[in-house]
Amino acid sequence: ILKLFDRPTEPSFMPKGDDNSVFEAPSKYLNDRFKPIKSDLDNRFGSTNKIQVKDINLPDLSLPEMLPRRANFSLFIPSHRKMAARMIEVFMGMRSLDDFTAAAVYCHDRMNPYMFIYALSVAILHRPDTQGLRLPSLCEVFPDKYMDRALFSQAREESNLVPVESRVPLEIPRDYTASDLDIEHRVAYFREDLGINLHHWHWHLVYPFDAPREIVNKDRRGELFFYMHQQIMARYNMERLCNNLARTKRLVNWRDPLEEGYFPKLDSLVASRVWPPRFANTKLSDVYREIDQIKFDLQDLERWRDRIYAAIHSGTVVNDDGQFVELSESRGIDILGNILEASILSINMNLYGDIHNLGHVAIALCHDPEGKNLETFSIMGDPATAMRDPIFYRWHAFVDDIFQEHKNTLPRYTQQQLEYSGVKITSVEVQSDGQVPKNRLQTFWQRSDVDLSRGVDFTPRGNVFARFTHLQHTPFTYKIQVENNGGPKMGTCRIFMAPKFDERGLPMLLRDQKVLFVELDKFTVNLKSNKNTITRKSTESSVTIPFERTFRNLEAGRPAEGGDLEEFNYCGCGWPQHMLICKGNAEGYPCELFVMISNINDDRVEQSGNQGQCSDAASYCGIRNQLYPDRRSMGYPFDRLPRQRADTLRQFLTPNMMVVDVAVQHTNRTVEPQAGAKARRN
Ligand code: CUO
Structure with a gap:
């Protein structure tokens, strides 16, 4: 069924996937345009890898069929969402995987491809029998949603004329939508x-x-x-x-x-x-x-x-x-x-x-x-x-x-809702990899490749890469020293960062600053009695997923054999790691890094079951089939007005919190794609 993501506008009887499979469906499934020439098409695209599609009694799909195939599709337009919801309902209602595949092939060839891919994705995500499948990244399926139109004629040229081994990545310039005059x-x-x-x-x-x-x-x-x-x-x-x-x-x-x-x-x-x-x-x-x-x-x-x-x-x-x-x-x-x-x-x-x-x-x-x-x-x-x-x-x-x-209408957090008795943070520092002074983060430009070929329809097969430039930062490590005056206990470590000054260069008041706190990480810690040192890498963030998962189906995002697809899609959801921190500026942009260890008894969510391998971007995405893994209000402790007389962040602090100044320095250099980082298509 995943082959239906491959070249979504090409009919299902055209070769799909790396093994050039073709779907063999009853002719009633075919788009009317192709029905009269079916036998000719069978000969033309007759691949040896045939996927037989079951002849099923098709449910009523007249609603989604109303959206023309070559129209644009918007989830926000009520009539479009009703059509998509109907298609999802049909897909969810199919009794077996074969029936689901049959309905999907029918829709693939007759309906609007954007709507189809959306509905198919939601259905695969939520059907119990499609576990273990991996959805391709949307930028591979519909690269036109992300890349300059000029790129596609180049991509066509490349894939029609240049053998796969000799293809070079097509450059997406960093500034193509506007200039700095805007x-x-x-x-x-x-x-x-x-x-x-x-x-x-x-x-x-x-x-x-x-x-x-x-x-x-x-x-x-x-x-x-x-x-x-x-x-x-x-x-x-x-x-x-x-x-x-x-x-x-x-x-x-x-x-x-x-x-x-x-x-x-x-x-x-x-x-x-x-x-x-x-x-x-x-x-x-x-x-x-x-x-x-x-x-x-x-x-x-x-x-x-x-x-x-x-x-x-x-x-x-x-x-x-x-x-x-x-x-x-x-x-x-x-x-x-x-x-x-x-x-x-x-x-x-x-x-x-x-x-x-x-x-x-x-x-x-x-x-x-x-x-x-x-x-x-x-x-x-x-x-x-x-x-x-x-x-x-x-x-x-x-x-x-x-x-x-x-x-702002809710009661402010009391001292008791913020502190954690017996727990005191005594020091916080961040250390970037390499020779960088402490509490200094570094950003720069990085170039990376994505494969367009899945989405460039009606061209010969083979990878075509686009090379784009994005922000990147040097990985860093938090080092947090905690004193615990009681017996061993657990806590939740919450790390946020916010600008230190406003537009006029004045220190921020907490009531303004509170909506600017960017969550960087949240994780459970085990505290032993007395002194503790917590170290945590930026790459382990509960907010982000690694580059490979954002863009590719490769190793890092691959569910284990027989693994589970919705889990994988939770894997696909997550802020991109390369955008974890802001760009900063050349001098070192002044920020405040806030660390808190909250009382586990008010954080913990009792739930059974496996948290899965993809719970690691849970802060913004939750965990599949599970309760949101933090009982506090999302955004705690900055989601409400600060306590009376806590005008600044420092006045707000209880002993289980600490703030340090951190500077984010941007160097205007560009790092080329790492050797061997080039994606291979699945
Ligand atoms: Cu307005 Cu995510 O776009 O909701």
Whole structure:
């Protein structure tokens, strides 16, 4: 079934995978265009590796069939998500793997490839009988979502003319979407980072907001929607500050023109369309597009926003049955996350609407809100690409502000909820590998290769690599000294980093700084009596996954023989390791590194079962089939207003916490791909 990811726009009777298999399906499965010439096609592509596809009674797929094959597909557009949800439901309902494969082949050849790959991925992730399979990285399947259009004609040239052994990687320049005349371009390396966008896509694959309920309903998914996106904002703002840009302005006045323009320079290979750009100072409008069966006014968004703020201030929401439900300390944020996103778990979609998703849509269609020009949506309409656009962050700054409004109504943490009796941190330092002074982190540019060939359709086979440049840092180690005045005990070590100064160079107040803390790591520690030294490597972070897992199906991400696929996909979800820390600046950007050891009795989640090999990016992604592995509110201890009289981070500290100054220094050198690091396609 994984071969269906290979060249997703080529029909299933064309060779797929390294063994050039072809699917042999009953002719009723074929796209109508090919039915009359079936025997000719069989001869032309007659491979010896034939995969027989079962003849099944096809369920009703008329809904997803409504989306044209060459249209673009957006998860955020309600009619599209209903179609995808139906396809997922059909895939989930297939009784055996053979039946599932048959339905998938049928859909592969007849339906919209973007929607198909999305639905197939979600289904494979959640079906019990597809365990042990590995999904290819989306940038291999649809490289057009990430790479300059110019690259694809080069890729075609390369794969048609040059033998595989002689092919050289195609260069993706670092600056191709804009120049430094646009100040927003200073942080394009972050927004356009492939790994960051793949993480975001993966996250939404693991946490779909519209699919059969048993798939959507995961432990604390609404809260994780808040937290993962809050962390994106914290990271982006830190990145802006170290590039001398102000923090992101919330997109609050939807009648004003949008200052930021963005020209993605991406072509959709599937939809054969250019992804529309957005000119600076474009205005949002009411959206009324019959073609997408979508109609809403900016006033709808405003009403929903006002109702949500009113609910937050009253501390209760009203559910579908008209009952009041408290936005409590423990559950409130989860309820609010589902309301705001909105997922199908929203407790009252009629009242609170679909604000975040339709905000994406309003922005994505602002160039053609009525479809007069037959233009499709822009990259804000697709979770695989949305993070490239500066407007994504302005929108999510608005969304995050609503969550913060709720968080600020909650009781502040008491001294007792913060300290850990008998536990005292006496020293913290970070040491980068190599000859680097302590508490100094180093960043630089690195070039790496990804294979495009799976996604360049209608060309001869064989790897075609693209070489791109991304941020990288020297790995480092935390060394934490802890005194424990009691018997042996456990604790949770929580490590965050935040900017030390604001835009004016003044020390930050904790109430502003608290939303800028970037989680770097979280792990359980065993403390013996008296003195302890904890060492932990940056590469072990609970937030990140290694490069190989973001981009490839190779060793590091490979589940053991007979391993389990959803687990692997949790493996695919995770902030890319190469973006763990901000870029810093040439002088050494001043940051505060915060370390805390919290009381395990309030952290621990009782759960049985195996945590799996891919629980290591659990901070932003959770763990498959398990409760979120930390009982505290996500973002603890910075998710609420600081205690009275704790105006600065240092005033906030209890003995089980410590802060050290760390500088992040960027050297403008570029490291070439390591020998032997070149990917081999599976
Ligand atoms: Cu992840 Cu707006 O939710 O993009």
